[in-house]
Amino acid sequence: MQTLFSIADASTVSPTEFIQQLRGLLDERGLLHEAADLEPFSADWRGLFSGSPLCVALPRSAEEVSAVIRACASAGYAVVPSGGNTGLSGGATPDKSGRQVVLSLARMNAIRRIDVYGETIEVEAGCILQTAQEAAAAQGLLLPVTLASQGSAQIGGIVSTNAGGTNVLRYGMARSRILGLEVVTADGEIVRGLRSLRKDNAGYDWKQWFIGTEGTLGIVTCAVLQLAPMPRHRVTALLAVQSATAALEVLRTARQDIGDALNAFELMSREALELVVRHKQLRLPVADAPWFVLIEASSSLQGLRETTEAVLMAAIERGDASDAAIAESQRQEAELWALRESISEAEGKEGPSIKHDVSVPVSRIPDFLAAADEAIQRKFPGIRINAFGHAGDGNIHYNLIAPAGSDHAAVNRTVHDLVMAHGGSISAEHGIGQYRVDELVRCKSAEETALTGRIKSALDPSNMLNPGKVLRPRHS
The missing domain is CATH 3.30.43.10 (Uridine Diphospho-n-acetylenolpyruvylglucosamine Reductase, domain 2)
Structure with a gap:
């Protein structure tokens, strides 16, 4: 480089x-x-x-x-x-x-404009994501970038890191919601491109240079974001599945039958939810299994629940799943999501960990998990594996609870080599920062x-x- x-x-x-x-x-x-x-x-x-x-x-x-x-x-x-x-x-x-x-x-935290017809929001970089979400919701619209940290994450940081989250399966990464930017360059020039156009092919799409580059090319001061209609109906369910491969079978049928209404498809290992049950005192409403899937779908059309129930029942009948639970209220929806969103916090209570935010092609998730598990257990006895993530878009948080004195660099090389061997990326949504600079240099091609x-x-x-x-x- x-x-x-x-x-x-x-x-x-x-x-x-x-x-x-x-x-x-x-x-x-x-x-x-x-x-x-x-x-x-x-x-x-x-x-x-x-x-x-x-x-x-x-x-x-x-x-x-x-x-x-x-x-x-x-x-x-x-x-x-x-x-x-x-x-x-x-x-x-x-x-x-x-x-x-x-x-x-x-201090640059104003919501400058919401266009209810064009379904866009123009918001300054310092605005908290949740504040922008609430402003959109007040107009019957959805800002679909959803993060566990949305109560403190700011729009500028979300743009600059190309944040992901749980809704990427349906709505894409932050990049796909960004229509225009206002940016200050390294020489202090203010470049104003706050257009709210879905179609704009007039020359280079220069805003892409500042999305996901973590403030190394310019400072984002304001953004125009694409909103979406607020769905009227939502279904949330937890499914106990027999393997990562079985989970992909459920994903395939869910995408066929639920279609674009499928928001999230989260994969969690037994080990991950054992940590949550132990440290967060949360209840697991389905029978024990090697893996679990959290599904969320939303739509303004009728029949969503019946379609989702049919997908879950078919998975059980095929033998891909052994049990399922569907939330009957907003409180139960929150309880199911708490299982997923508490994993990182519960992991922290267990001891030091080595985190890997990686992605592989969706079809190769089972192969990557099997290869990584085998390599880690063989090379680093005593390390415990805590795998979970956004299986619908190939993003796996392959975290390792490591004893004191573990060779973090050697562990990272082992995991990242397997990620690259499976056609993946060493950073799916958390960015490079200073944490992954050396590994990025090692894993990227000389030309890139x-x-x-x-x-x-x-x-x-x-x-x-x-x-x-x-x-x-x-x-x-």
């Missing part, structure tokens, strides 16, 4: 002088530099990475973002964009140099990494935007 010079190596203005410069660009609430105020921005959510930001800038507009970017470029300081700090790869955490400015867009480096050099030649994330920097 092409490596890049870090602007922090060329800074010419002292930290004290530079803080005063920034203070002159922002209002009295626009700059934080006391240690207590910096602490929330100094470590990632998982506690894996920590740094020492020089200060935190909190602009109120794209113009103020531009002013901060220009000042940092001129003085030789790097910028680390920060959203709701819900990422899992350390992408928003500064380094320990004390010469990086954290840029938080939390060289192309990535050329794009970065073109848009951010001094590497001032989020250095050390996604790409490997070059130090002088």
Whole structure:
């Protein structure tokens, strides 16, 4: 991979002088530099990475973002964009140099416009996802990007990481909902492309350069997102299945019979739900099985429940499943989803873990799981496997509960090599950040990494935007 010079190596203005410069660009609430105020921005959510930001800038507009970017470029300081700090790869955490400015867009949180006819929402980068969802719902519309962290995740972070979630099967990744962007580039230019068009083939689709690139190419300040009609009916069910292959048989028939109404198809191992039952005191409403599937479907048409019940009954009759439970109320729906959404928290109570957010073609999920289980158990005795994820789109969270002293690098190489051998990706939805940079370099082809480096050099030649994330920097 092409490596890049870090602007922090060329800074010419002292930290004290530079803080005063920034203070002159922002209002009295626009700059934080006391240690207590910096602490929330100094470590990632998982506690894996920590740094020492020089200060935190909190602009109120794209113009103020531009002013901060220009000042940092001129003085030789790097910028680390920060959203709701819900990422899992350390992408928003500064380094320990004390010469990086954290840029938080939390004060840019307005919902500028909702178009009920075009079914779009124009929302600033600092707006909380749940706030935007509620605003859309008040108009009878659905913002279908759904995350466990939606109460704190911000729109800018969701765009910049191309967030996934549980509704990808039906509604796609965040990228598929984004119609337009407003972006501040590395030289401080404001590029306004807040169009709400489903069809726009007029030249390069430049907004794609800033989706999923984790703030390394530009700062997203506002987005136009495609909404969807709010379904009137919803069915949620839990199914006990005999194997991952059996789960795919259920998925195949569900997609044939339920069709586009199928929102989510979540696969959970027995080990995953045992952790939830033990640590979260939740009840499993179906008989024990090697694997479990959580299905959600929604539609505005009648007959959804009957169709879903027929799919579940056919799975049991074929022998793919042994038991099923359908939620009869919103409370029961929440209880079923709590089983899935509590897995990571329950895993954390069990001890240290090594997390892998990977994807493989849906048809190869069983083969990957079998190969990975065999390799981990053979090479790393004592490690316990906790596998679960979004089977409908091929995204498996292949997490490993590892004893102290486990060789994380060797474990990662083993899992990621098998992912690549099965035609997959080492990051399905959590991004690269700083956590997976070395593995990305190792797993991507030389041609892909060289192309990535050329794009970065073109848009951010001094590497001032989020250095050390996604790409490997070059130090002088």
